[in-house]
Structures are given as structure tokens and as C-alpha cells.
Amino acid sequence: MMKYSLKQLAVFDAVASLESVSAAARKLSMTQSAVSMSLSQLESLLGRPLFTRQGNRLVLSHWGSWLKPRAKKLLRDAQQIELGLHEQHLISGIFKLSSSQTGAEHLMPDLISKIDTDFPELRIELIVENTEHVVEGVLNYEQELGIIEGRADDSRLQHENWVEDHLVVVAAPHHPYAKYGNISLSQLEQAKWVLREAGAGTRRIFDAAIQGLIESINVWKEYEQVQVLKAMVKHGHYLSSLPYFDVAKEVEEGELVILPTPQLNMKRTISFIWRKDDIENPLRDCILAESRRLIKEKHKRLPQNLAG
Numbered sequence: 001m002m003k004y005s006l007k008q009l010a011v012f013d014a015v016a017s018l019e020s021v022s023a024a025a026r027k028l029s030m031t032q033s034a035v036s037m038s039l040s041q042l043e044s045l046l047g048r049p050l051f052t053r054q055g056n057r058l059v060l061s062h063w064g065s066w067l068k069p070r071a072k073k074l075l076r077d078a079q080q081i082e083l084g085l086h087e088q089h090l091i092s093g094i095f096k097l098s099s100s101q102t103g104a105e106h107l108m109p110d111l112i113s114k115i116d117t118d119f120p121e122l123r124i125e126l127i128v129e130n131t132e133h134v135v136e137g138v139l140n141y142e143q144e145l146g147i148i149e150g151r152a153d154d155s156r157l158q159h160e161n162w163v164e165d166h167l168v169v170v171a172a173p174h175h176p177y178a179k180y181g182n183i184s185l186s187q188l189e190q191a192k193w194v195l196r197e198a199g200a201g202t203r204r205i206f207d208a209a210i211q212g213l214i215e216s217i218n219v220w221k222e223y224e225q226v227q228v229l230k231a232m233v234k235h236g237h238y239l240s241s242l243p244y245f246d247v248a249k250e251v252e253e254g255e256l257v258i259l260p261t262p263q264l265n266m267k268r269t270i271s272f273i274w275r276k277d278d279i280e281n282p283l284r285d286c287i288l289a290e291s292r293r294l295i296k297e298k299h300k301r302l303p304q305n306l307a308g
Contacts, residue, residue, distance in 0.1 A: 001118055004041075004042055004046065005156060006047050006074070006075065006078055007010060007038065008038050008039075008042040008045075009025065009042070009071045010028065010043060010076055011028065011030075011035055011038040011039060011042070012038075012042055012050060012064075012067070012068075012071055012190045013071050013072060013075060014019065014027050014028055014035075015035065015039060015051070015058055015066070016050075016051075016060055016064060017070075018067050019058050019059065019074060020056070020057065020058065021035050021036055021039075021058065026229055027147065030094070032199055033201075035240025036206045039051070041274060042066060046063070046067075048063040049061050049063065049064075050063055050064035050067060051064055052125055055211045068141060070103055076120060076121075084136070085268045089121045091120070091121065091122050091282065091283060091286050092119075092121030092122055093118060093122065093123070094123045094124075094125055095122060095123070095124050095125065095145070095283045095284070095287065096127070096142070096143045096144050096145075096154070097125065097126055097127070097143055097145045097146070097148070097270075097287070098126075098127040098129050098133070098134045098137045098138065098142075098143040098146050098147070098149070099126060099127070099128060099134065099147035099265050100128075100129065100130060100131045100134055100147060100149050100200070100201050100270075101130070101203075101226055101246075101268050102146055102202070102243045102245050102246060102270065103147035103148075103149075103162075103201075104126065104128040104147070105226075105246070106243075106245040106246070107147075107162070107163065107270070108147070109290055110294055111124075111287070111290065111294055112124050114290055114293075115286075115290055115293055116286065118174065118290065119286060119290075122283060122286070127143060128231065130147050130153070130196075130197065130199050130201065130206070130224065130249060131148040131150065131198040131199070131200060131201035131204070132199035132200070133199070134146040134147065134274065135148060135152045135154065135157070135181060136147050138157065138268070138273055138274060138275060139154065139156060139157070139275070141275070142229050144209075144274065144278065144281060144284055144308060145272060145273070145274050145284050145287065146272065146273045146274070146284070147162070147270060147271070147272055147273075148201055148270070148271055148273055149165075149200075149202060149204075149243075149267065149268055149269075149270055149271075150201050150204060150206065150268050150271070151269070151271060155275050155276075156275060156276055156277070157273045157274070157275065157276065158271070158273065158274050159271050159277070160271060160278045160288065161269045161270075161271050162269070162271055162272055162274045162291060162295065163269070163270050163272050163295050164226070164242070164267065164268075164269055164270075165201060165243050165244060165245055165267075165268055165269070165270055166244055166249065166266055166267045166268060167205055167206060167241050167244070167266035167268065168185045168243075168244050168258045168259075168266070169183070169239055169240070169243070169258070169264070170187070170230075170233055170239070170240055170241075170242060170247050170250075170251070170256045170258055170259065171238075171239050171256070171257055171258065171259055172233055172234050172235070172236070172237070172255075172256065172257070173232060173254065173255075173257055174237075175239070175257075175258075176237075176239055177191070177239070177259055178257045178259070180259075181287055182260050182262065183261050183262075185213055185263055186215055188214060188217065188239070189212070189214050189215070189216070189218075189259065190218075190259075191217070191219055191239045192217065192218050192220045192237065192238050192239070193218060193219050193220060193221055193238060193239050193240065193241075193294075194219075194220055194221045194222070194223065194229050194232045194238045194239075195219055195221075195223075195229070195240060195241065196222065196224070196226075196229070196242075197222045197223065197224050200239070201221065201268070201298060202226070202242065202243060203222075204242040205266055205268050209266045210263045210264065212292075212294075213263060213264070220238060223300075226242060226246050229242060230235060230242070230246070230247065230250060230256070234250070234255050235254060239259070241266065243268075259285060259296075272288060272291070
């Protein structure tokens, strides 16, 4: 009969991953003393030391290194058993997902990391495209789930909003407009612009925002790559309209400035899309559920107008 418990193995796994009793205690919502006691009991039951202390770090011993992958496998198997007992689908396999650039760069890394941790047998195959191509890929059965900016008006698609975002107009600190408290529509019309290509969700939202307000703008260049647009704005006398997610770091570091353009409404929603005829898809449902949890966890860390 086994004398150790799954809870003791979970404590061991957390300490082994974080190399800290205090960090493991926070992750497991336990007290430090309870974590230390659980580890001591496990070492006593196994008759082997599992850690050695190096300063403030706990480093795996030879026996701890031997146990770590076996404990992980046992914990994963226990999770699968629990899912099975609750008549849930076993989550495993490769899932094809396409995303626009903003979602791929700023949201998907955290989601993939969460999926890798919680569902290690599930692999997300990520394709990065503009919104138009994401929609095409989902409709053509090339991907099972898409992440787009805004909405796609196609009756064959099901939508679910994920997170709110907004576009901003940015310039370099040396741009003449950077010193103004408000930018007029006529000033926007006279400026040189570098923008995303036609078909990009970002471009659609910008075009819709200026429609009826500005007769025409001087689009100097169009690029698919956000990094190229940011570089041109930083080093030239151009304006661009980009998601706040994409420019937040540069704005914070003083490399770009957000121009006040109160006349333009450029709020948008980053959404999931999938085919309505794809009714039973446990992998998709799992990813959607994890995405909802992720945004709830990130909510306090996002600016209020970005939190969904």
C-alpha cells in the first residue's frame, strides 16, 4: 500500500518547479509551515532526502531529480482520472488555431503556457495571419478556431468576445504634433501615415473611425508587420494607428507618444470565431474555458479600458 498522498506529491512538484517553499505555498494557497511539513513527511515516508538547500533556494537532490518526472506523470494521470470520473472529455491531441497579430503577440503566449501546464497532452498549432485570412482559414476548415480583431459578418461563424482593446494614433516625440493638447481632423488629414495593409483588422477599424470625418488621408506606406510601422514612426515624421497592446512598451519608455484624437472612436473587441457546424469540439471548448479564466486573472493587471 502507498503511504504517500497525491497532495504530498503536488507539494513536492510545486517546490521542485519554483525552488522555494514560500512561492509553492502561494501557488497552492497553503501556509509555508504546511508545505514544509508535507515535504518532511514525504521524505520520511520515502526514506530519501529530496532537496538540498543552497542559500534561499531548494535544489533537487539526486533522489528528488529521479522523483520529479514520475511525480508529474502521476499527478497528470490523476487529473485525467478525475476528468474521466466527471464524464468530461480527455483533452489531448493537436489543435489548429489561427490568430491576428495582436492576439498572437500579446495574448496567446500566456494562453499556450497555461494550456501546456494544465493540459500537457494538448498541443496548440498557432498560425499568425491578418483578420481576413483568419476568417478564410476557419471557413475553409483549415483551422478549428480563430482569433480576430472586431467581428466577421458571416452567418456561418459563431463569435465570442474575449478582451476589449482600442487603437491609438502614435507619433515620435520629435513629431510636430507631439506638442499639441488636441489633434484636429484637418491635422490628421494633412499628416503622412504608415498603416497596416487592407484586410487587417486594425486597418478596418481605423478606416471605419475616420469615415465621414476625414475625406482622405495621405497613406505613405502600408506594411503587414507592426514592428516595421513602429520603427518608421519612431525614426520619421509619420503617424500610425495601432493597438494600445502593440505600443504600450514604447509609450512607457518614451519612444512613442499617443496623440489625443477625441473625435475618433477606435475601440474594438478581440474575438474568437469558429464554424457553427462544428458543434461537438471538446478541445475548442477547453481552450475557450481556459481563455476566459486567463482574462479574469489578467484583469487587474490590464488598464481598465482594455480589461474584458
